[in-house]
Amino acid sequence: ARTTEDTACPLQYVKFQSRNFENILVWDSGPDSSPDTVYSVEYKRYGDRVWLAKAGCQRTTQKSCNLTMETGNLTELYYARVKAVCPGRKQNNKTTDRFSSLQHTTIKPPDVTCIPKVRSIQMLIHPTLTPIRSENGHQLTLEEIFRDLFYRLELRVNHTYQMHLEGKQREYEFLGLTPDTEFIGAITILAPMWSKESAPYVCRVKTLPDRTW
Amino acid sequence: EFRFGPCRVEGVVLPELWEAFWAVKNTVQAQDDITSVRLLKAQVLQNVSDAESCYLVHSLLKFYLNTVFKNYHSKIAKVKILKSFSSLANNFIDIVSKLQPSKDKDMLSISESAHRRFMLFRRAFKQMDTEVALVKAFGEVDILLTWMQKFYQL
Numbered sequence: 130a131r132t133t134e135d136t137a138c139p140l141q142y143v144k145f146q147s148r149n150f151e152n153i154l155v156w157d158s159g160p161d162s163s164p165d166t167v168y169s170v171e172y173k174r175y176g177d178r179v180w181l182a183k184a185g186c187q188r189t190t191q192k193s194c195n196l197t198m199e200t201g202n203l204t205e206l207y208y209a210r211v212k213a214v215c216p217g218r219k220q221n222n223k224t225t226d227r228f229s230s231l232q233h234t235t236i237k238p239p240d241v242t243c244i245p246k247v248r249s250i251q252m253l254i255h256p257t258l259t260p261i262r263s264e265n266g267h268q269l270t271l272e273e274i275f276r277d278l279f280y281r282l283e284l285r286v287n288h289t290y291q292m293h294l295e296g297k298q299r300e301y302e303f304l305g306l307t308p309d310t311e312f313i314g315a316i317t318i319l320a321p322m323w324s325k326e327s328a329p330y331v332c333r334v335k336t337l338p339d340r341t342w
Numbered sequence: 343e344f345r346f347g348p349c350r351v352e353g354v355v356l357p358e359l360w361e362a363f364w365a366v367k368n369t370v371q372a373q374d375d376i377t378s379v380r381l382l383k384a385q386v387l388q389n390v391s392d393a394e395s396c397y398l399v400h401s402l403l404k405f406y407l408n409t410v411f412k413n414y415h416s417k418i419a420k421v422k423i424l425k426s427f428s429s430l431a432n433n434f435i436d437i438v439s440k441l442q443p444s445k446d447k448d449m450l451s452i453s454e455s456a457h458r459r460f461m462l463f464r465r466a467f468k469q470m471d472t473e474v475a476l477v478k479a480f481g482e483v484d485i486l487l488t489w490m491q492k493f494y495q496l
């Protein structure tokens with residue numbers, strides 16, 4: 130019969146989760162894990178021999194580790210691995226798939242300011258900074274990383290009628306609207322060359338009453 | 343279209359190449375457990391001038407067609423991989439057929455520079471067991487596409 134000594138320390142789903150180039154290594158312990166389990170993380174570039182220990186994620190009880198700074202070169206691919214150690218069981222190691230933040234990162238909804246006026250709604254899209262830095266240390270925005278990035282804006286007037294705008298600029302205005310009326314705006318970021326599309330930022334906004342009478 | 347310096351290649355939809363590769367990426371890369379070797383190293387693809395790019399991409403894609411895809415084909419058991427594989431191969435054939443690297447004498451030093459880069463890649467490939475090298479090269483198509491993308495105009 131198999132004693133617990135024979136079975137490995139439970140460890141599963143070791144993978145990167147990446148949003149706007151914030152690269153977090155996550156894993157799970159599984160159903161019959163012990164609360165005394167500790168985990169240690171190592172990482173390396175694809176093509177390197179040596180694994181590097183991630184300071185701050187050694188013998189931790191956490192089930193995630195931020196590897197953003199360690200995996201920030203867009204021309205590189207990376208691996209990470211987790212070692213799980215728990216009392217009375219064999220140590221367990223699991224490695225991620227090959228990771229490329231350019232390919233894997235998902236884009237968060239944009240940060241937008243929706244400004245109502247009497248007969249129009251203005252939408253100001255703020256640039257999205259990423260943790261990625263250029264060679265001269267300049268922090269890159271999503272627009273600088275994805276050359277083909279553009280914005281798609283939709284304004285829902287009623288159940289059947291929407292207005293659409295799209296482009297690379299950051300300022301838009303929906304014109305010809307009815308005063309004192311509520312609208313729902315939805316703004317999405319797209320980078321088609323990488324088949325990436327963010328979830329929409331949604332704003333509910335009401336045009337101002339017309340006091341010119 | 344692609345613009346590799348003077349070489350223009352129209353009619354190739356890069357996101358389709360990505361979709362084809364992503365469909366098999368984890369399957370193929372999981373077969374490559376030598377994570378300490380990378381064939382398409384930084385020295386092969388970084389800081390490639392526009393003028394060099396046509397020669398380099400021509401050499402790399404021909405190698406992929408005549409060596410990697412040709413020999414990897416027999417290893418494919420799953421239909422899903424075969425479909426992606428064919429899509430990539432057909433697109434590479436299309437690109438190579440449209441590339442016309444200049445044979446002018448005054449381009450000799452540039453073509454030789456590109457050749458030295460290609461030879462770095464080819465030497466690394468030949469240093470490995472053939473079967474292992476085939477899997478690794480196919481698993482590195484994303485590195486190749488990421489580099490090619492710099493020369494892609496929407």
